[in-house]
Amino acid sequence: MRLLEYQAKQLFAEYGIKIPKGVTSKNIEQGRKDAKEIGFPFVIKAQVPVGGRGKVGAIQKCNNADEFELKYSQILEMTVKGEKTRAILLEKMAEYKKELYLSLFLNRGKRCYTIIASSEGGVEIESVKNQVIREIGFGNVEKSVTEEVAKAIGLKDNTINEFVDLVQKLSKLTIEKETELAEINPVAVLNDGSLLALDGKIITDDNASFRHQELVKFQERSELEEKAEKSGFTLVELDGNIAVVGNGAGLVMSTLDMLADNGGKAACFLDVGGGATTESVYEALTLVSKMNKVKGILVNLYGGIVKTTTVASAFIKAYDEKLIDLPVFARLMGAESDKAKEMLKNTKTKLFDSVEAAINAAVIGIRK
Amino acid sequence: MNNIFELLQGRQGDPDYKKKPVIVQGITGKFGSLHTRLMMDYGTNIVAGVTPGKGGQKFEEIPIYNTAKEAAKATGAKISILFVPAKFFLGAAVDALEAGIKLLVAIPEHVPVRDTMTVLELAKKNDAIMIGPNTPGIMIPEVIKIGIMPASSFRAGDVAVLSKSGTLMYEVSHNLTEAGFGQCITLGIGGDPINGTTLIDAFDMVKDYPDLRGIVIVGEIGGDAEETLAQHVIDSNFEKPIVAYVAGRAAPKEKRMGHAGAIVYGNYGSAESKVSMFNKANIPVAKRPAEVPMLLAGKF
Numbered sequence: 113m114r115l116l117e118y119q120a121k122q123l124f125a126e127y128g129i130k131i132p133k134g135v136t137s138k139n140i141e142q143g144r145k146d147a148k149e150i151g152f153p154f155v156i157k158a159q160v161p162v163g164g165r166g167k168v169g170a171i172q173k174c175n176n177a178d179e180f181e182l183k184y185s186q187i188l189e190m191t192v193k194g195e196k197t198r199a200i201l202l203e204k205m206a207e208y209k210k211e212l213y214l215s216l217f218l219n220r221g222k223r224c225y226t227i228i229a230s231s232e233g234g235v236e237i238e239s240v241k242n243q244v245i246r247e248i249g250f251g252n253v254e255k256s257v258t259e260e261v262a263k264a265i266g267l268k269d270n271t272i273n274e275f276v277d278l279v280q281k282l283s284k285l286t287i288e289k290e291t292e293l294a295e296i297n298p299v300a301v302l303n304d305g306s307l308l309a310l311d312g313k314i315i316t317d318d319n320a321s322f323r324h325q326e327l328v329k330f331q332e333r334s335e336l337e338e339k340a341e342k343s344g345f346t347l348v349e350l351d352g353n354i355a356v357v358g359n360g361a362g363l364v365m366s367t368l369d370m371l372a373d374n375g376g377k378a379a380c381f382l383d384v385g386g387g388a389t390t391e392s393v394y395e396a397l398t399l400v401s402k403m404n405k406v407k408g409i410l411v412n413l414y415g416g417i418v419k420t421t422t423v424a425s426a427f428i429k430a431y432d433e434k435l436i437d438l439p440v441f442a443r444l445m446g447a448e449s450d451k452a453k454e455m456l457k458n459t460k461t462k463l464f465d466s467v468e469a470a471i472n473a474a475v476i477g478i479r480k
Numbered sequence: 481m482n483n484i485f486e487l488l489q490g491r492q493g494d495p496d497y498k499k500k501p502v503i504v505q506g507i508t509g510k511f512g513s514l515h516t517r518l519m520m521d522y523g524t525n526i527v528a529g530v531t532p533g534k535g536g537q538k539f540e541e542i543p544i545y546n547t548a549k550e551a552a553k554a555t556g557a558k559i560s561i562l563f564v565p566a567k568f569f570l571g572a573a574v575d576a577l578e579a580g581i582k583l584l585v586a587i588p589e590h591v592p593v594r595d596t597m598t599v600l601e602l603a604k605k606n607d608a609i610m611i612g613p614n615t616p617g618i619m620i621p622e623v624i625k626i627g628i629m630p631a632s633s634f635r636a637g638d639v640a641v642l643s644k645s646g647t648l649m650y651e652v653s654h655n656l657t658e659a660g661f662g663q664c665i666t667l668g669i670g671g672d673p674i675n676g677t678t679l680i681d682a683f684d685m686v687k688d689y690p691d692l693r694g695i696v697i698v699g700e701i702g703g704d705a706e707e708t709l710a711q712h713v714i715d716s717n718f719e720k721p722i723v724a725y726v727a728g729r730a731a732p733k734e735k736r737m738g739h740a741g742a743i744v745y746g747n748y749g750s751a752e753s754k755v756s757m758f759n760k761a762n763i764p765v766a767k768r769p770a771e772v773p774m775l776l777a778g779k780f
Contacts, residue, residue, distance in 0.1 A: 162734065218593060220673045220703040220741065223600065238746045250597060290594050292673070319740060320592035322567060346738040361671060361738025362645020362700050365727040370768050372730035381731075383738040386589070386628075386646075387511075414647045414654075416630035446630055446650070468768070 113316050116159040118201045119330045120312030123289065124296075127281045130308050134203035143184050146202045152176055156183050159199040160192045163236055163313075168192055173205070198332060206308055211298035212265065213240045215313075216251060216282055218292045225251040225286065227258075227279065231265040233298035240297075251286040253279050270305045278307050289327065290320040336399055343392040344385045347399060352377025354474055355400045358412040359384050359423075367412040367467060374468075376475040379406045388418045393426035394435075401436050407478040408439045412467050415446030424452035431459050441474040443467045482609060484685040485665070487558065487583045489623050498623050501527040501557040503581070505548055505564055505572050507539050511587075512563035515628050516540070519561075522625040527555040530572075548572070552579035559583045561617065561626050566590040569613060573599040577606050585626045586612030586676065590740070596674045603676065609685075610676030614740070616646035616668040627668070637662015639776070640686040642679060643698035644669055644705070645739070648727060651769045652698050659773035664691055671700070671739030679705040680712050687718055694721040694776055697763070699754055701728030702742040706754035710761040721779030724758045725766040726751050 115123070118136040125131055135146040136159065147154070158170035165171045170192050172183050190197050213233035219226045225248045230240045244264045246257055255276055262275040278299070286294050295313040302308055316327060333341075340347045346361065356371060356378045358364040364383045371378055380400065384393050400406055411427075413420050424444070430436045440461040444452050453463050462477075464470035490497045502519075506512040507529025516539065520526050528551040529539050535546035545551040548560060560581045564572045569591045576584050577599070584603065591613040603610045611618055617627010622636040629646070633654040639661045643649035649668050656663065667682050669675045677685075679697065686692060699706040706726065713722060729751040731737045733744045744750045755765045764775045 218673065221678075221705065221708055223597065223674050223678075236746075250594070290592060292593065317593050319566060319590045320594065323592070346736075348732075348735050348737060350732065358647075360645060360647025361742055362643075362648035362698070362727045363651060365645075365700060365731055365737050365742070366648060366651075366725075366769060368730045369727060373767065378730070381737060414630075414651050416633075416647070416650055417628050445654070446632070466770070468770070 113318055113321070113327070113331060114161045115314040115316070115330055116161060116198060117157065117312050118159055118199065120314040121309065123285060123314060124309050124312055127285045129278060129281050130306070131312075132203050132206050132308060132310065134201050136199050136201050138199045140184050140188070143200055143202065147177070147180055150202055150204050153205060155203045155205055156187055157201040157203060158187045158190055158192060158197040159201055160195040160197055162193040162195050165192055170197070206300055206302065206310070208300035208302050208308065210301040211310070212301060213237070213297050214278070214282070214299050215293060215295035215297070216248070216286045216291070217295070219247070222247055224249050227253055227261060229261050229265050237295075237297070251283055253283045255280070271301060271307070274305065274307045289314075289324065290317045291315060292317055339395065339399060343395045344387050345392055345396050346381070346383040346385065347396065348381040349403070350378045350380055352379050353405050353407040353478060355379045355382060355403070355406045355409045356412070357382045357384065357396070357400075357409060359386070359388060359414065359418045363412060363414055367410065370467060371410065371471050371475070374471050374475050376471060379403055384418065384423065386417050388422060390422050390425040390429065393423050394429050397426060397430045397436060401430075406438060408441065408474050409436070410470060410474045411440060411442035411444070412470070413442070413444050413446070415444070415449055419447045420444045420452035421448040421455065424455045427461060428455060428459065439477050441470045441477065443470040482582055482607065484609070485620070485689060487609070488618070488620050496525070499525045500559060500624065501525050501555050502626060503528045503530060503548060503551045503555065503557045503560040505530040505560055505562045505576060507531055507542070507544060507563070508534055509563055513539065515563065516542075518631070519625050522631050524624050524626060527557055547579070548576040548581065549579040552581060557581070559585070559626065561585040561587065563587050566592070570595040570598060573610070574602060577602050577608055582608045584608060584610045584676070585617050586610060586615060587617065587628060589614045591672065593672070593674050596672065596676065600674070600676055611667065612670045612676055614672045615670035616649060618665070618667045620665055621663050629666070633657060634666060635662040636664070638664050638691050638693040640664055640689070640692060640695045641666040641698065642669065642682040642686070642695065643667070644671055644679070644700045645698060645727060648698050648700070648725070648769065652696060652725060652772050655770055656696065656773050656776070659777070661773055661776060664689060671741050673703065673741040679709040683709055683712065687716070692720060694723070694779065696772055696776065697722065697724040699724060699726045700739070700742055701726070701731055701737065701744050701751050702739070702749040704748065704753070707757040710757040710763060713761045713763065721776060722763045723766065723772055723775045723779065724763050725769060725772055726754045726758075
């Protein structure tokens with residue numbers, strides 16, 4: 113789960129990491145009260161689970177009430193990289209002399225955590241220069257390693273101790289909350305040498321959420337995502353008009369690629385999952401049927417654990433109950449595919465021997 | 481490191497050559513029991529099951545034990561396949577490794593990363609191999625199947641298939657089989673962010689196998705396992721043909737595509753990055769699974 117900035121900062125505060133004074137609201141009435149509470153000037157920050165907010169004006173300085181009325185509404189309505197603003201954080205501005213970069217990150221290739229720090233923070237990680245990177249096992253950073261990193265990024269005097277203290281707190285958070293990424297970018301070095309977390313990005317391990325009831329309050333899932341999780345399938349909404357359905361994440365991704373290569377646009381990625389049942393696939397088709405943009409369904413199944421007949425039964429049920437009236441282009445392979453093909457013979461499902469043929473037919477078919 | 485072929489089939493002359501004993505942890509669950517039967521149908525020598533609380537009972541004539549320690553002691557098995565729910569993975573895997581298991585095949589999906597890392601550390605200490613979690617398993621076609629893959633996709637032969645994805649491993653192997661390329665080993669490393677056996681580990685396990693004719697790598701977006709493997713191939717001067725396939729070129733960034741590990745951040749984990757590194761290593765990358773056998777044939 114990717115936490116929003118204000119949620120990440122809530123965790124920072126719990127671990128004693130210093131953050132600027134800030135308040136979060138979801139409507140302008142509450143926003144006005146918040147504005148009074150912290151007083152002008154302050155920064156208005158859109159709470160969205162993506163980076164690059166500054167560049168698109170989703171973070172703006174606000175000096176007075178007139179500006180506030182205008183900018184609050186504008187930022188609340190904003191969509192950044194396809195993500196709608198979830199809430200607005202009003203935050204007191206700090207005076208500082210320098211911006212650092214700091215993160216503890218699960219490095220998949222090295223199969224351990226790494227600490228990344230730089231004296232040049234405030235830009236996206238890809239652009240952060242002079243990165244100092246150290247491997248830190250399970251996330252617990254030795255004091256000596258942190259001191260060495262602090263010196264390597266040019267910190268001096270009391271800021272070294274401040275940095276060691278900050279890293280220890282972030283490391284505790286990483287371990288206890290089972291994060292994949294805990295990033296503070298930028299860390300502000302204040303005039304007295306102390307450190308302040310100006311932004312926060314935390315990604316937690318979804319698979320560990322059963323041990324973290326305390327994080328559930330941060331979860332903002334769409335109805336779609338919730339249903340998908342309950343039924344054991346994965347659905348990712350995309351921009352196009354052909355719903356892509358298959359079993360296995362790799363196979364569905366591969367189908368998306370081939371569809372794109374042939375000029376088609378996927379409306380969604382739907383992996384029915386290894387434990388798919390007729391009911392769960394039917395549930396998934398219900399969600400697909402509610403997406404108005406969908407003009408056709410492309411099915412690519414390699415039956416193994418999941419029998420192709422299981423999926424075929426769900427389609428037949430969907431036709432019988434008039435849940436879907438869309439053309440379906442299907443390629444069925446593997447377990448019980450002959451039987452599944454027989455079942456679908458007199459339906460709106462067109463069957464193909466190869467996925468390439470099914471894709472071609474789908475791309476042409478929906479244009480008619 | 482243990483030789484994977486020896487672990488899986490033993491040496492010629494061994495009394496249990498090509499009949500290596502295997503334990504199933506979670507044998508009485510819905511998934512575990514279904515696949516135990518399928519593995520037995522394939523000829524895998526399942527000798528014991530483990531389900532805490534059901535010790536002393538039997539599953540299709542196979543004795544069930546409460547712990548892997550008891551099961552391993554009674555049977556001498558060095559291989560275990562794990563079907564327990566993700567929440568119980570840590571306990572079951574530690575039990576297996578402490579029981580002296582040398583090859584642990586971890587099927588469950590949704591295992592917390594921290595648990596995988598903990599088990600991996602213990603496996604290294606005990607000189608054991610963990611495949612997975614979230615793996616379809618490993619097999620030597622027509623000899624032994626330790627996993628959930630559909631048997632019909634595979635034929636004995638001399639090509640190794642190393643895959644991140646389960647269904648794509650079946651799809652690609654099926655295409656190879658149809659084209660006359662059988663497989664000497666097929667291994668799914670799993671779709672999780674942290675794998676017990678990485679693509680590089682898997683490559684090193686198979687690269688010196690005398691009968692090996694070529695390797696097929698099935699990758700997908702997320703992480704940098706494909707990139708580091710490509711560099712490793714360059715560094716090791718491996719001369720036999722390798723062909724790759726990478727799924728996820730059309731996937732949007734910062735969206736998890738089904739597998740916990742299948743996510744692109746910036747350029748990190750992107751298909752372009754993987755394809756360009758494979759190209760650098762002189763490894764052709766198929767545009768679609770059906771192209772893999774053609775590219776491989778072109779390399780012979």
